[in-house]
Amino acid sequence: MTIEDRQLELLINDMYDTYGYDFGGYSRASFKRRVDRLYNLDGFANFSEFLVKVRTDEVYFKRMVEEITVNVTEMFRDPSFYNVLRTEIIPTLATKPFIRIWHAGCSTGEEVYSVAILLQEANLLHKSLLYATDLNPLVLNSAKKGVFNLRMMKQYSENYMAAGGKEDFSRYYSANHGFAKFNEELSQKMVFSQHNLVSDRSFNEFDLILCRNVLIYFDKDLQDRAITLFDESLSLLGYLALGTKETVKFSPVQRKYEQLRKEKIWKKIR
Amino acid sequence: MEENTINGCELLLIGGSAGSLEVLIQVLPRLHKFTAFSLVIVLHRKSTDDNLLEELIALKTSLPVREIEDKTPLEKGSIYVAPADYHLLLEKDGFFGLDVSDKVNYSRPSIDVVFQSAADAYGKGAVAVLLSGANADGTEGLKTIKAAGGRAVVQDPATAEIPYMPQYAISHLTPDFVLSPEEITEFVNGLK
Numbered sequence: 518m519t520i521e522d523r524q525l526e527l528l529i530n531d532m533y534d535t536y537g538y539d540f541g542g543y544s545r546a547s548f549k550r551r552v553d554r555l556y557n558l559d560g561f562a563n564f565s566e567f568l569v570k571v572r573t574d575e576v577y578f579k580r581m582v583e584e585i586t587v588n589v590t591e592m593f594r595d596p597s598f599y600n601v602l603r604t605e606i607i608p609t610l611a612t613k614p615f616i617r618i619w620h621a622g623c624s625t626g627e628e629v630y631s632v633a634i635l636l637q638e639a640n641l642l643h644k645s646l647l648y649a650t651d652l653n654p655l656v657l658n659s660a661k662k663g664v665f666n667l668r669m670m671k672q673y674s675e676n677y678m679a680a681g682g683k684e685d686f687s688r689y690y691s692a693n694h695g696f697a698k699f700n701e702e703l704s705q706k707m708v709f710s711q712h713n714l715v716s717d718r719s720f721n722e723f724d725l726i727l728c729r730n731v732l733i734y735f736d737k738d739l740q741d742r743a744i745t746l747f748d749e750s751l752s753l754l755g756y757l758a759l760g761t762k763e764t765v766k767f768s769p770v771q772r773k774y775e776q777l778r779k780e781k782i783w784k785k786i787r
Numbered sequence: 788m789e790e791n792t793i794n795g796c797e798l799l800l801i802g803g804s805a806g807s808l809e810v811l812i813q814v815l816p817r818l819h820k821f822t823a824f825s826l827v828i829v830l831h832r833k834s835t836d837d838n839l840l841e842e843l844i845a846l847k848t849s850l851p852v853r854e855i856e857d858k859t860p861l862e863k864g865s866i867y868v869a870p871a872d873y874h875l876l877l878e879k880d881g882f883f884g885l886d887v888s889d890k891v892n893y894s895r896p897s898i899d900v901v902f903q904s905a906a907d908a909y910g911k912g913a914v915a916v917l918l919s920g921a922n923a924d925g926t927e928g929l930k931t932i933k934a935a936g937g938r939a940v941v942q943d944p945a946t947a948e949i950p951y952m953p954q955y956a957i958s959h960l961t962p963d964f965v966l967s968p969e970e971i972t973e974f975v976n977g978l979k
Contacts, residue, residue: 519907522879546876546904547886587888733857733873733885740858762856762870762885 519553524564528552528571535572538582538652539715542739551585579655587734588656591669592627593676594729595761599631600681601780606756607639610724616645619723619750621714621743622731623649626660626707627673632727633703634677634689642706648721650712657709663699665690670697714743719750726751729781730760737767744768748785757783793938796824796978797912798861798877800905802898802928804831804920806948808843810968811918815847817972823979824914825861826850827869829901831894831922834872841868859883869896876900877908892924902928911936914978916971918942920952926959938963940974 520528525545533539540548561567570577593599610616616636620629629649636642651657665673674686690697712720714731726747732740747757748770757765757774759781765774774783803810807830832840838854844866845852852866853859855875860882861867867883869875875896876884884904891897898917902925905913915932917925919942929939941962944950956962966974 544876544878544884546878546884546908547874547888549907550876550886550900550904551888587886589887589889730887733887737858760857760887762873764856 518557520549520556520564522549524568525549525552528568531568531572532578536575536578537716538713540585542715542736542742543734544736547587547734548585551587555581555584582653583655586653588624588653590624590627590730591676592631592665592673593680593682594628596676596679596681598680598729598758598761598780598782599635599676600679601777601782602632602758603635603639603681605777606725606758606782607635607641611639611641613724614644616641616725617721617723618645618647619721619726620647620649621712621726621728621747623651623657623660623709624653625656625665626663626709627665628727628729629660629707630663630689630699630703631677633707634682636706637703638682638684642703645706647707648723649707649709652711652713652715654711657711661704661707661709663701663704664696665699667692667695667697714746715739719746721750722752723750724752724755725758726755727758729758730763732759732763741768744770748773751785753785753787755785757785759783793914793977794979795912796914796938797863798905798909798914799824799826799975799978800829800902800913800915801826801918802829802902802915802925803918803942804894804898804922804924804949804952806919808840809919809948810942810971811844812847813968814972814975815844817976818848818850819976820850820864821975821978822864824912825863826866826975827875827901827905828866829869829875829896829898831896831898831920831924832871834895837871840871844868855883855885857883857885869901871896874900876904879908892922894922894924898925899928903931906931906935906937909935909937913937914940916940916942916975917953917956919947919949921949922952923955925952926956929956929962930960933960933963940964940966940971942971943967 874886
């Protein structure tokens with residue numbers, strides 16, 4: 518059973534009216550697929566039943582947000598990106614007295630820990646602050662703990678090495694009962710908070726903003742809003758890093774940015 | 788192959804896994820220029836693949852092969868290849884969408900995800916072809932394509948290097964056509 522387009526719009530309106538979460542700017546194809554999946558998984562008899570459940574049961578609504586927002590992430594995803602961060606971006610940040618980084622849509626935190634490792638290896642973590650935000654409070658709780666599944670470590674270690682890592686990756690965590698708990702040294706400089714790119718404003722000025730594979734879930738208007746928000750939050754000569762298939766091209770702030778070769782990293786030049 | 792001529796194709800999808808690249812290498816150089824539809828190729832590939840597959844495909848055809856990025860608009864007459872490590876979706880306003888949600892059938896891109904999304908966005912304008920492979924991916928997608936009024940084509944398992952995937956499809960649905968690689972070429976050249 519799949520939901521019809523007009524039913525999806527009803528659901529989006531109801532979620533906004535009841536809880537203030539606005540999914541109206543989400544790309545429809547991907548959003549619909551995940552709503553369909555949940556609708557079928559939870560075995561509703563019909564769409565009205567589903568709608569009533571979402572409207573009246575806040576616990577269910579939270580589960581729904583968890584399920585329909587994508588929280589798939591990994592450490593050092595796209596190692597070549599992290600290699601450029603390590604060899605080109607971080608050295609230019611090193612001269613600053615203080616380094617502020619924003620991970621927008623940080624999900625369960627794998628990217629934040631990856632960047633913290635790069636900063637520590639450059640001996641810069643002590644003067645850095647990593648702000649990690651997501652609209653979903655559940656993933657933030659998980660990110661704060663710095664605990665990831667142990668069976669992922671083999672791949673993360675390979676990614677780390679492919680990204681130019683020279684250390685023994687296992688020095689960064691302790692393994693226990695199938696989980697890898699990352700050293701608290703790494704999380705000391707992290708601040709986690711809820712922030713919604715759809716509705717919240719700029720809250721600080723940053724030298725580097727990472728928002729990778731988040732904009733793909735937004736339609737063009739919402740992408741423009743988010744990119745403008747990043748622009749308002751970036752210092753001059755600061756960097757914006759997006760996912761490998763995302764771009765600031767065609768956005769209202771494009772002329773203020775210079776792309777680093779073909780990397781998905783843009784420098785704010787005016 | 789007069790009986791195989793299909794009108795109203797707006798989107799042609801070719802999905803496959805192990806043993807499919809060989810079929811494409813046979814079919815692509817023999818394709819005539821087309822103007823009525825876009826061709827989207829979805830192959831299972833390593834998550835670390837750069838643009839190797841795109842480059843290889845571009846070598847085999849004189850038709851334009853365009854890279855898919857987020858919100859890339861579909862142009863008729865062009866060939867597109869689903870990028871590594873993303874699910875590919877089709878938006879109703881004629882754009883591609885991407886998604887990094889969990890793998891489906893151990894695959895990202897998953898053929899089912901693309902076919903289902905194409906069925907929703909293009910309805911009877913979608914024609915989907917499933918090639919060789921060692922995975923069950925694609926069968927659910929073909930069912931959705933058919934249910935939405937589109938056409939389902941499956942490579943004849945007898946001609947497939949790995950027959951599992953087309954065989955799985957044939958045992959779970961009735962395709963409109965079961966074709967050898969040579970017949971697939973003719974079929975595509977006959978699409979309008």
